Every structure is written in structure tokens, then in C-alpha cells.
Amino acid sequence: MIKESFVPARQTKRTGIHADLVIVGGGLAGSCAAITAAREGIKVVLVNDRPVLGGNASSEVRLWILGATSHMGNNNRWAREGGVVDEILVENTYRNPEGNTVIFDTVLLDKVMAEKNITLLLNTTVYEVEKSSNTEITSVTGFCSQNSTTYALSAPLFCDASGDGIVGFLSGAAFRMGAESREEFGEKFAPEKEYGELLGHSLYFYTKDTGRPVNFVPPSYALKDITEIPRYRQFKAGEDGCRLWWIEYGGRLDTVHDTETIKWELWKVVYGVWNYIKNSGGFPEADNLTLEWVGTIPGKRESRRFEGDYILRQQDVIGQAEHKDAIAYGGWALDLHPSDGVYSDKPGCMQYHAKGVYQIPFRSIYSKNISNLFLAGRIISASHVAFASTRVMATCGTVGQAAGMAAVLCARGQLKPRDMLDPRLMKQLQTALQRTGHYIPRTCSADADNLAAGALITATSELSLAELPFNGPWIPLDYAAAQMIPVNGAVPGVEIQLNAEEDTWVCIELRSSRKPFNHTPDTLLETQRIPLHKGVNDIKLSFRAYTEQPQYVFYACSGTSRYPYAVARCGLPAWYLCSTGLIKPCPITASRRPPAISA
Ligand SMILES: Cc1cc2nc3c(=O)[nH]c(=O)nc-3n(C[C@H](O)[C@H](O)[C@H](O)COP(=O)(O)OP(=O)(O)OC[C@H]3O[C@@H](n4cnc5c(N)ncnc54)[C@H](O)[C@@H]3O)c2cc1C
Numbered sequence: 001m002i003k004e005s006f007v008p009a010r011q012t013k014r015t016g017i018h019a020d021l022v023i024v025g026g027g028l029a030g031s032c033a034a035i036t037a038a039r040e041g042i043k044v045v046l047v048n049d050r051p052v053l054g055g056n057a058s059s060e061v062r063l064w065i066l067g068a069t070s071h072m073g074n075n076n077r078w079a080r081e082g083g084v085v086d087e088i089l090v091e092n093t094y095r096n097p098e099g100n101t102v103i104f105d106t107v108l109l110d111k112v113m114a115e116k117n118i119t120l121l122l123n124t125t126v127y128e129v130e131k132s133s134n135t136e137i138t139s140v141t142g143f144c145s146q147n148s149t150t151y152a153l154s155a156p157l158f159c160d161a162s163g164d165g166i167v168g169f170l171s172g173a174a175f176r177m178g179a180e181s182r183e184e185f186g187e188k189f190a191p192e193k194e195y196g197e198l199l200g201h202s203l204y205f206y207t208k209d210t211g212r213p214v215n216f217v218p219p220s221y222a223l224k225d226i227t228e229i230p231r232y233r234q235f236k237a238g239e240d241g242c243r244l245w246w247i248e249y250g251g252r253l254d255t256v257h258d259t260e261t262i263k264w265e266l267w268k269v270v271y272g273v274w275n276y277i278k279n280s281g282g283f284p285e286a287d288n289l290t291l292e293w294v295g296t297i298p299g300k301r302e303s304r305r306f307e308g309d310y311i312l313r314q315q316d317v318i319g320q321a322e323h324k325d326a327i328a329y330g331g332w333a334l335d336l337h338p339s340d341g342v343y344s345d346k347p348g349c350m351q352y353h354a355k356g357v358y359q360i361p362f363r364s365i366y367s368k369n370i371s372n373l374f375l376a377g378r379i380i381s382a383s384h385v386a387f388a389s390t391r392v393m394a395t396c397g398t399v400g401q402a403a404g405m406a407a408v409l410c411a412r413g414q415l416k417p418r419d420m421l422d423p424r425l426m427k428q429l430q431t432a433l434q435r436t437g438h439y440i441p442r443t444c445s446a447d448a449d450n451l452a453a454g455a456l457i458t459a460t461s462e463l464s465l466a467e468l469p470f471n472g473p474w475i476p477l478d479y480a481a482a483q484m485i486p487v488n489g490a491v492p493g494v495e496i497q498l499n500a501e502e503d504t505w506v507c508i509e510l511r512s513s514r515k516p517f518n519h520t521p522d523t524l525l526e527t528q529r530i531p532l533h534k535g536v537n538d539i540k541l542s543f544r545a546y547t548e549q550p551q552y553v554f555y556a557c558s559g560t561s562r563y564p565y566a567v568a569r570c571g572l573p574a575w576y577l578c579s580t581g582l583i584k585p586c587p588i589t590a591s592r593r594p595p596a597i598s599a
Contacts, residue, residue, distance in 0.1 A: 014152065015151050016151075020042035020155060020411045022140060022153045023045070023376075023404075024047050024159070024166060027161060028057055029377030029397060029399060030055075031112055031400070032401045032404065036083075036401045036436065037408050041117065046118055046121070049124060053105070053108045053122075058108075059102045061204070062206075062295065063299055066332065067332065067393070068394065069331065075518065076519070081439070082398075083437045084400075085401070088111060122144075122146075126153075126162070126166055128141040128170065156411070157411060160376070161375075163377060164300070171373065173373060175304040175307065177256075179195055185383055189334055189350075197251050198302045199339075200251040200341040201249060201301065202245055202246075202249075205274065205294040207286075210289070210290050213288055214287070214288060214290040218275040219271055221271070223271070223275075228343065229342055231342075231348075246349070248348070249343070250265070250298075252339050255302060259300070262298060269342055270295075274291055301391065303379075305382060305384070306379050306381055308364045308366055308375065310361050311364070311381050312382040312383065314383065314385040316358060317385075318358075319354075323360075323362075324426065325362035325363055327360065327402035334353075334386070334388045335391075354389075355514070355522055356519065359443075360390065365417075366406075366417035371417070371418065373417070374406065374417055376403040377399065391599070398439075406429055409425060409428060430443055435447060467495075477557060479558075483554070485552065485554075487552070491546060494540075495540050498537045505530065506530050507530075509521075509555075510553060511524055512553045525543070526543050541555065
């Protein structure tokens with residue numbers, strides 16, 4: 001039995017942990033940073049204020065991890081993130097093909113717990129920072145409500161991956177919130193005048209079919225009048241989870257301190273929407289549906305962005321700017337949302353995709369005035385417009401991996417983040433990252449130990465590819481379809497088959513990418529308009545064009561607006577591979593536009 005007499009005051013249990021690196025925030029960014037650093041042998045404390053890891057990807061919020069491929073919604077479909085992000089996604093695909101969010105929690109927890117150098121503190125909220133000088137943090141303090149323990153966590157290096165940037169904020173690091181004016185960085189997507197509006201929070205819900213009719217009595221706080229949502233006609237029975245990303249609110253509020261207010265408004269909307277689906281009479285197909293889950297912690301899109309030595313901006317993303325200190329990359333669209341969120345009559349997002357992936361520089365992932373603070377996740381040093389692309393989780397994860405690896409090199413050399421800008425150290429960092437399968441666009445590996453770079457590849461036999469055999473089905477040309485082919489020099493002729501429902505015309509365009517490393521057919525080289533007769537047409541195409549360097553060209557094929565229904569299949573002449581010596585061509589690219597997905 002424990003029995004204590006009255007004392008004037010008590011303190012919770014206190015524990016101190018010293019590590020090489022303290023990471024605050026266990027979203028994808030913080031988790032990837034911790035795994036990377038721990039694998040290289042340094043001691044890491046990873047602190048997360050919630051019961052599981054993953055942040056917005058956890059079962060508490062339930063967002064899917066997206067990145068540069070933009071869910072096949074742009075031309076970066078070969079740009080899937082490598083390194084730790086890839087490991088997590090591959091393991092999740094193996095264990096969890098159904099996309100069960102609870103299983104995803106276990107995948108991520110397993111990955112972190114496998115690292116003996118990580119001390120994981122869950123349910124522990126960091127709320128205080130101590131500094132030895134204006135510019136240097138010595139420790140952070142967190143409290144775990146589950147074991148009533150206060151942790152003092154000291155280290156020479158810290159990484160803030162907490163989303164709202166609690167460590168950066170408390171330590172006094174320079175930050176921004178809300179959009180920059182167009183004038184500040186000359187960003188065309190920025191508003192004319194700077195303003196405080198932000199991307200809002202969202203809450204998701206899931207439904208399930210119970211096999212028998214289920215009633216729904218809405219809570220008193222549910223939205224009464226669904227017409228307050230201008231786009232309410234877009235709601236469908238059975239549509240749930242990430243497809244309702246546009247149930248968004250709070251873009252005109254303080255997205256740090258008003259989060260609880262925003263959550264109540266989102267609950268109001270979610271239950272109002274469900275009431276509309278269940279009780280308006282317009283959705284008989286929802287009779288057997290019940291709410292299985294409603295979020296209790298809103299997913300936060302935007303709050304503080306901290307200033308590093310460089311602020312990534314729209315031009316870096318769209319122009320795919322080259323940075324000597326590139327350490328990661330992004331490829332998601334500039335994905336901006338109306339500040340009024342679900343109450344706006346504008347579309348839920350405005351997305352602009354660059355023509356390919358872009359580099360993220362190291363100068364954007366440490367604080368410019370707190371000398372031992374790395375930044376990872378959505379808080380990195382980017383303008384509001386550039387953040388609209390860097391914020392997706394696979395991108396946050398690759399930035400986390402870069403921060404983790406940089407911390408390792410700093411710990412080994414007793415350096416500060418900014419010291420890594422030394423060209424020799426930067427090369428070391430890039431090489432160390434590339435060794436872990438982490439891709440940095442247009443940055444060649446300088447790894448002397450990379451035997452593959454000097455390897456001679458021979459084959460015991462050769463195959464001259466005569467054609468890409470037709471494996472069906474025919475592709476309707478209601479949208480243009482294209483065949484990509486790698487070319488170095490003269491563009492080879494090809495034979496294709498087109499099947500027309502009636503006599504018509506087809507337009508064939510030969511296209512390439514203005515930047516040879518992209519996969520976007522943004523440059524028109526030649527056009528041919530070809531008559532088709534009803535039935536299957538064998539068409540021989542030849543072109544005068546040639547490429548200055550090895551790159552892809554696209555044979556793009558579209559129906560005419562009057563007779564759109566021609567269908568295509570492609571075959572390559574035998575001499576194609578011999579003339580270029582390049583690799584197997586890819587299959588026909590998508591002919592249908594994927595549905596709009598935002599984040
Ligand atoms: C509704 C919505 C839809 C989106 N859709 C997608 C999508 O489909 N795919 C996608 O990839 N991205 C999407 N995004 C963007 C993406 O989810 C975020 O930008 C991303 O999660 C940011 O990663 P992070 O690691 O910086 O932060 P988070 O994922 O928020 O992780 C931060 C972690 O830090 C913890 N933390 C916070 N404060 C403290 C503290 N004081 N002490 C300890 N721990 C703390 C949090 O609990 C959390 O676990 C969406 C965002 C929202 C809100």
C-alpha cells in the first residue's frame with residue numbers, strides 16, 4: 001500500500017535522457033529521420049505526442065501516403081520515393097494490401113522498434129525548450145500523460161518534425177504563417193497582397209454496410225442545413241475516407257491555436273453530411289450503411305513554416321531549379337485550396353504540376369537562426385506556394401531521411417547543420433543518402449565503392465524486339481494515347497494499328513520533353529493528320545526529327561473531335577532496338593484521365 005501525508009506540492013516523476021539527436025514528432029518525416037540516423041549508429045530519441053506513429057498517415061487521421069508520382073496523376077510515374085519511404089511502402093503493400101490503417105500503424109511501429117538506437121517515447125508532448133545561448137538548444141521537455149512522467153531530453157542536435165513546429169517556435173526560430181505576397185518572391189500563384197489565409201484542417205469518416213437497414217440520429221451539433229455547403233450535391237453514399245479530402249475548414253483561422261474550434265466545425269460538417277445522406281431521402285442506397293469511424297484528431301495541412309538559409313519557392317518547383325545542395329525531391333502538384341474550404345463555392349483545389357520532379361536543397365531543412373535545429377516535414381523552409389507541393393508525406397519522409405543522415409555526419413564531426421554546406425561534406429551527405437537507396441534528381445553518385453558504376457555488363461544472347469505484341473484491349477481515343485520510346489538521334493519509324501468505327505481522321509503528334517530527363521510530352525516536334533477507313537488500318541509512320549541527346553519521344557495519337565472513336569495498338573519495327581541500343585520500350589501510357597485527387 002502507498003499512503004502519503006499532505007505535502008504542499010508534488011512533482012511528477014522526472015527522467016533525463018541524453019542522446020545524439022532528439023527528434024520531436026513521429027509523423028512520416030520524424031520516423032524516417034529517426035530510422036536513418038539510428039541505422040548509422042547514433043543514439044536517437046523520437047518523441048511523439050500521440051499513441052502511434054505516422055502523424056497524418058496513422059490510424060488516428062487516416063491519410064494515404066502520397067508523393068512525387070502524384071498517384072499517377074502526372075507524368076512522374078517513375079518517381080516513386082526510395083530509401084526508408086520505399087521500405088515502409090513495400091512492407092505495407094506486403095502486409096497490408098487492403099490498406100487497413102491499423103495494420104499500417106503496426107508496420108511503422110515495427111520499423112522504428114527494430115532500431116536498437118531509437119528510444120521511442122509515445123504519448124509524450126514536448127512543451128518546453130532550454131537553450132544555452134540565443135541560438136543553441138540544449139534540451140526539450142516532454143510530458144507523458146499515460147505514465148505521468150516528465151522527460152528532459154538533451155542532445156547536441158535536434159530535429160523538429162512536429163508539424164506545427166513546437167521546438168522551432170519555443171526556441172525562437174524565424175517562421176512564417178500564411179501566404180507571401182506575389183511581390184515578395186515573384187510567385188505567380190501567390191496572392192497579390194500577403195494575407196493570413198491557410199490551407200485548412202480536415203476530418204475523415206468511414207462507413208460500412210451492415211446488411212440491414214440502420215437509422216441515424218444526428219448529434220445536436222450536426223449541420224442542419226446542408227445547402228450551407230455550396231458543393232453539397234457532390235456527396236455520394238458510400239464515398240468516404242480520403243475521397244472526402246475537401247471537407248476542409250479553418251483556412252481563415254489560426255491553424256495552431258484554433259485547432260479545437262476547427263475540429264468542432266468539422267464534426268458539425270461530417271455529421272451534417274451523414275445526416276443528409278441518411279435522412280434526406282435522396283440516397284436509398286445508404287439504407288444499410290452506418291458510420292464506422294469518424295476522425296477525432298483533425299489532419300492539419302498548414303501552420304508554421306520555418307525559415308532556413310533558403311526559402312524554396314514556386315520557381316524552384318516549376319522551373320526544376322538546380323541546387324548544389326540538393327538532398328531530396330518532390331513532384332506533387334502546387335496544390336492550393338480555397339481558404340473557406342468546404343464552405344467555398346470554388347473547386348476544392350487548384351493544382352499545377354511541374355513538368356517533372358524538382359530538387360529540395362539542404363539549406364531549406366535547417367533553421368537559419370537556431371544553429372543546431374533541423375527541420376523536417378511540412379515545416380521546412382518553403383514559401384506558401386512551394387509548400388503546397390512539398391507537404392505530401394512521401395516527400396516529407398525523404399526530407400526526414402536527409403535530415404537524419406545529415407545529423408549523423410554532424411554528430412560524427414561535432415558539426416552544426418550549416419557546416420554541411422561545405423562542398424566536400426555535402427558530397428559526403430549526398431553519397432551517404434544515395435547508398436541507402438535515396439534518390440536525388442540529377443545528382444550523380446560519387447561513391448568510389450559503387451562497383452556497379454564501373455561494371456561491364458555482358459549478355460549470353462540478344463533479342464531484337466520486333467514489336468510490342470498486342471495484348472489488348474483496344475484503347476478508345478476519347479483521350480489522346482501515347483507510346484513512349486527511348487531515342488538517341490534519329491527518331492525511328494513505327495507501325496501502329498488503328499481501328500476506326502467509320503471513315504475518319506486521326507492526328508499523330510511526335511512529341512518530346514523540353515528537359516530530356518522529364519517524361520512530359522511538352523514539346524511538339526511534328527504533326528501528321530492521317531485518314532482512316534472503317535475497320536483496322538495499318539499505318540506506317542516516319543519522322544524527320546532527331547534528338548540531340550538520349551531521351552524519350554512520344555508518339556501521341558488522338559481522334560478528331562467529330563469522330564473520336566478510333567482505337568489504337570502499337571508495334572515497333574525490328575530495326576528499332578538495333579538502331580538505338582536502348583532498353584525495352586514502355587507500354588502505352590494511360591488513355592484515361594485519373595480522377596482528381598488532392599491532399
Ligand atoms: C486532410 C489532409 C489531407 C491530406 N492528404 C494527403 C494525402 O493524401 N497524402 C499525403 O501524402 N499528404 C497529404 N496531406 C499532407 C500531409 O498529411 C502533411 O503535410 C504531412 O502529414 C506532414 O508531415 P509531418 O511529418 O510534418 O507532420 P504530421 O504528419 O502531422 O506529423 C507530426 C507529428 O508530430 C506530433 N507532434 C505534434 N506536436 C508535438 C509535440 N508538441 N510533441 C510531440 N509530438 C508532437 C504529431 O502528433 C504528429 O504525430 C494531407 C493533409 C491533410 C490535413
